[in-house]
Amino acid sequence: MQFRMDAGQEAGKPSRKKPFFPVQEPLSAYLRKHGREVKLPVSYKDLLHFRTSIPLKDKRGNDTLWETCSYDLREWEYLAEKLVFIYAILKTEGDLTFAGHLNVARIDFCRFGNSQPFRIRIVNKYNDNYDHYYIKVADASRIYGLELEHLLSPNRITFLTSRTTLVEEHIPGIPGDVFIQQYLNDPFTNRIRLAKEFVKFNERCFVRLLGDMRSYNFVVGITPDIEDYQYRIRAIDFDQQSYEGRMNLYLPQFFKENNPYVELVMKHLNRSSIEQYQVEERTIMAYRVVASRFRLMELFNIMASDAISSPEKLSQLRGELARYFKAPVFEKSRSMGQLVKRQLKQTLQKNLMYIQKQTGSFND
Structure with missing residues (x-):
């Protein structure tokens, strides 16, 4: 996904009220x-x-x-x-x-x-x-989002369910909108490293189709490092896991609330650096896929037969992804679960092939 700020390409707004999907x-x-x-x-x-x-x-x-x-x-x-x-x-x-x-x-x-x-x-x-x-x-689409975050992101998530109740641990960090107001212009903030992390976060969300990552739906963690600071952006809201129909809703770069982060990227990173960080993130995600492939397969088999969106949104999203990637195979997806699995294969296939070639330990 090319990182850019295109006029008229704003993501728009997610559905005002997403229904709860029962845990089957x-x-x-x-x-x-x-x-x-x-x-x-x-x-x-x-x-x-x-x-x-x-x-x-x-x-x-x-x-x-x-x-x-x-x-x-x-x-x-x-x-x-x-x-x-x-x-x-x-x-x-x-x-x-x-x-x-x-x-x-x-x-x-x-x-x-x-x-x-x-x-x-x-x-x-x-x-x-x-x-x-x-x-x-306990909402099924949110639970899928939490589990995919646990398996595919740099972060581990602790959550529990009990029939219709969901319990989640607190995810520490500075809310993204508060960071903009109070920290972004701080002279101690390393804007280049923050821009790099936003590119990686943008990539993670798109690869696993996590939507609605407006600034108040993620937090920024700050870790002191040698002579400076490192940053980690973490999602804290998983309600919009593969629910919406518009592709841009799965790309944090297109939300107006995130414009200060996007402007930071455009100011401090050139095209080659952006592409480097995107490839880095996809490679790390591919290694996570390999490490948890049996659990992921089990999850996707269940997710594939579960209804966690509307037929209209599914049709729209698979059509937009098919056109974007020029890959008609997306149109064969009959559920959001199948579509997320197809999205992982599409975006990580080169990285997975490289890992398979190097280790010989991964089969589709």
Whole structure:
């Protein structure tokens, strides 16, 4: 995918309301097999029983779009105990040895966005250190997105499901829109390295068809390095995993909210450097495909028979990809799962062939 800012080529906006897709038995069996499906003591619906909520402000007094929930005392005591238990399952496989000095400090709810999550703040009573995790409705397309992120990205994702409930770990980092406002123009920010990482992130999203990566749907991690800093951009919203019909919605470069990052790329990187970083990312992804090929095959076999988008969006996306790559084979895809698998083969085929030639360890 050529990296550019073309007039009239803005991605547009994703669907205002994406439907939830239920977790069918084949996916549920896959989650059980790989330790994702567990029995949890609290469900998403249990948390909906709050009596009141008040807007949550940040340190500067700005609205965060989150609300802090209030529950009846007996309800709160019950939820607090169970939510600490869920945190122990998420972090220590259910070892409650340290549960005595953990407490629930706050339960927040966000009406904004598609998933309407609850955010649980867990605090250490001894030192006031805190951590978060999220409870959401278990949506099949989001689960596929989380699993593909775990298998194909540089990041590992911890999440659990329990029938209709999804629990996700907190992904640390500076929200992409906040980074633009507070860090992009900082004299200590290495703009060249940040531009390189945005090119790689753009490539990762397109290869595995993760959509709607506007700046507030990803975070930027900063790691001190020899004499400077390295950056890692991580997706935090997986609702738009292979759901939309427009190809450009899977390319962060085309969202107007990301223009400052795109301008950084155009200013600091030439064509050869951009292509180099794209090839680097595809090569790394190809190695991940090889390393997890059996699990990926299992996932795609399930995903191929699952309905996680509309027939109209599927038809549009496979048509646009077929025209872009000049590859009519895309038109044979009968589901979004098949289309994602075809997209991986199309974008990584040269890299996979090279790995196979070098190691002799990979077959289609």
